Structure formats: structure tokens, C-alpha cells
Amino acid sequence: MFSISKQEFIFWKKQQLSKGGDQQSFAVLLDCMGGISTHDLNLISINPEGNLLLKKNLEFLESLWEQHLTESCPIQYLCGFTFWRDLKLKVTNKVLIPRSETELIVDIVFNIFRKKSEKLFFAELGTGSGAISIALALAYPLSQVVATDIDQDALEIATKNYKNSSIQSNLKFYYGNWWSPLENFKGKLDLAISNPPYIPRHNYEKLPKEVKNFEPKIALLGGEDGLKHIREIIQKAPLYLKEKGWLVLENHFDQSEKVKQLFIKNKFTSIEIMKDLSGIGRFTIGRYK
Numbered sequence: 001m002f003s004i005s006k007q008e009f010i011f012w013k014k015q016q017l018s019k020g021g022d023q024q025s026f027a028v029l030l031d032c033m034g035g036i037s038t039h040d041l042n043l044i045s046i047n048p049e050g051n052l053l054l055k056k057n058l059e060f061l062e063s064l065w066e067q068h069l070t071e072s073c074p075i076q077y078l079c080g081f082t083f084w085r086d087l088k089l090k091v092t093n094k095v096l097i098p099r100s101e102t103e104l105i106v107d108i109v110f111n112i113f114r115k116k117s118e119k120l121f122f123a124e125l126g127t128g129s130g131a132i133s134i135a136l137a138l139a140y141p142l143s144q145v146v147a148t149d150i151d152q153d154a155l156e157i158a159t160k161n162y163k164n165s166s167i168q169s170n171l172k173f174y175y176g177n178w179w180s181p182l183e184n185f186k187g188k189l190d191l192a193i194s195n196p197p198y199i200p201r202h203n204y205e206k207l208p209k210e211v212k213n214f215e216p217k218i219a220l221l222g223g224e225d226g227l228k229h230i231r232e233i234i235q236k237a238p239l240y241l242k243e244k245g246w247l248v249l250e251n252h253f254d255q256s257e258k259v260k261q262l263f264i265k266n267k268f269t270s271i272e273i274m275k276d277l278s279g280i281g282r283f284t285i286g287r288y289k
């Protein structure tokens with residue numbers, strides 16, 4: 001541990017932020033590598049007297065911050081971790097960094113199934129770091145969760161994240177294309193959830209370099225119109241859901257009406273478009289008959 005005066009730390013922090021970057025990324029660096037949480041930062045600003053303890057010295061933290069700024073590499077990949085809901089998740093450039101807007105997808109499930117003690121059967125398609133599935137498995141300890149991904153590296157990271165977050169064993173990971181690893185669970189799911197790759201090709205080419213140059217293309221690109229994977233997931237969902245089972249999908253900011261039409265075409269009912277915190281129709285939900 002490295003002891004440093006709070007005054008010196010505040011001055012150093014200001015200096016680093018004046019070089020560029022955003023507060024949120026800097027907070028991730030301080031929390032993951034320095035051991036200083038946002039709560040600690042608030043306490044330091046209320047009482048800037050005395051010393052604090054850092055897990056790494058200022059030179060080390062500064063070198064990561066400069067690498068982040070010069071190479072446009074996401075700070076989460078440089079630190080090897082990210083925070084999502086109340087989870088601390090390992091991330092490498094083999095998985096998408098779970099986004100804050102996706103956090104709400106878990107609250108949508110909480111609203112559908114209010115009793116946490118129910119025995120339910122959930123599936124997540126395209127689990128990446130495992131964020132959504134782990135949050136669901138922890139919140140519904142008596143339920144079973146199965147999660148798929150087409151990327152073996154992502155599944156390895158998701159498995160590690162689950163082991164680090166829980167001593168439970170109600171989440172299992174499966175390798176393969178969307179629904180195909182779940183043949184044995186046909187007609188058994190109470191809910192399937194997915195944040196699939198949904199960026200249309202022309203938008204993908206224009207993504208900021210910190211996304212395009214570092215995050216896996218397979219996690220982002222949704223074919224020509226962005227709906228390639230969403231279409232496949234919706235079309236096959238009726239085979240896997242129980243009667244009245246739910247499908248919950250995240251989509252791109254301008255896709256919700258099109259996704260709603262796909263739900264209707266595939267005979268879903270109770271269809272709703274749900275907004276994210278910016279007021280964007282980010283999620284589409286529906287029940288199979």
C-alpha cells in the first residue's frame with residue numbers, strides 16, 4: 001500500500017483529468033487499480049485532511065491513464081476489470097465491456113418476476129462477460145440459468161466471473177450459435193434474454209476508435225441492417241419458451257419499432273418497448289402467446 005496526503009492526491013487527480021478523458025473512466029481506474037471507490041472519493045472531497053492508502057503508486061496509475069489517452073484503449077481493458085450493477089467483472093479485449101444502459105435489462109426481469117424465491121428457468125443468449133446471467137443467477141438463487149455464446153474466449157471469462165461472484169451453482173454456460181446449444185431445454189424456458197450484436201454495417205464502420213479498434217467485432221456487428229441476429233433469436237424463441245414465456249431483447253437506439261414488428265410477426269403478445277435512462281426505446285419485451 002502507498003500512503004499519500006489527500007491534498008496531494010486531489011491535486012494529482014485534477015492534473016490527470018486536465019490531460020483529457022472522462023470522470024467515469026478515471027473513477028474506474030482509481031477503483032480497480034488504486035482501491036479508491038467513488039464513495040471514498042466523495043469522503044475525500046468532504047474531508048480533504050490527512051492521508052489515504054493507494055493499492056498502486058501514482059506513477060503506475062498515471063502511466064495507465066496516459067496509455068488510455070494516447071492509444072484510445074478503454075480503461076477497463078487496461079485495468080482488466082469493470083463495474084456493472086454491483087458486480088466487479090474481469091474483462092479482456094475478447095469480450096464486450098458491459099454497458100451501463102444494459103444494467104436496466106435486469107430490472108425489467110425483476111419487474112416481470114417479482115418473487116425472487118420462485119423456481120424459474122432463464123436463458124441468456126450471447127453472454128459475453130456473463131454480466132446479465134450472473135446478476136440473474138444471484139438474484140434468483142432457486143432458479144436455473146443457462147447462457148450461450150459463440151465465442152469460447154468469452155465463455156472462459158464468463159465462467160471465471162461467475163466463480164468470482166458466487167458460490168452458487170445455478171448458472172451453466174454453453175458454447176454455440178444462439179439457441180442451438182439449448183436443444184434439451186425446448187419448451188421449458190420461463191424467460192430468454194439477449195443483448196445481441198445489433199450495430200448495422202454502415203454504423204459499425206463509423207464507431208469511435210476506442211470501440212472499433214478494441215472491442216470484439218463479433219459482439220457488435222448485427223449484419224447489414226443490424227437485425228440479423230435479432231431476427232434469428234425471435235424466430236426460434238417459440239420453440240424454446242414455455243407457453244406465455246417471455247423474450248427480453250436489447251436493441252439499437254432506432255430499432256425498437258422494427259423489433260416490435262418482428263415480435264408481432266412471430267405471434268408474441270403483451271409486447272412493450274421499454275426506454276433506457278436517456279429516454280431511448282432500448283428494450284423490447286413480449287410473451288409467446
Ligand SMILES: C[S@@+](CC[C@H](N)C(=O)[O-])C[C@H]1O[C@@H](n2cnc3c(N)ncnc32)[C@H](O)[C@@H]1O
Pocket residue numbers: 095096097098099102125126127128129130131132148149150151154176177178195196197198218219220
Ligand atoms: C453485445 S454482446 C453482449 C454481451 C453481454 N451479454 C453484455 O450484455 O454485455 C453480444 C454477445 O453475443 C455473442 N454472439 C455473437 N454472435 C453469436 C452467435 N451467433 N451465437 C451466440 N452468441 C453470439 C458475442 O460473442 C457477444 O458475447
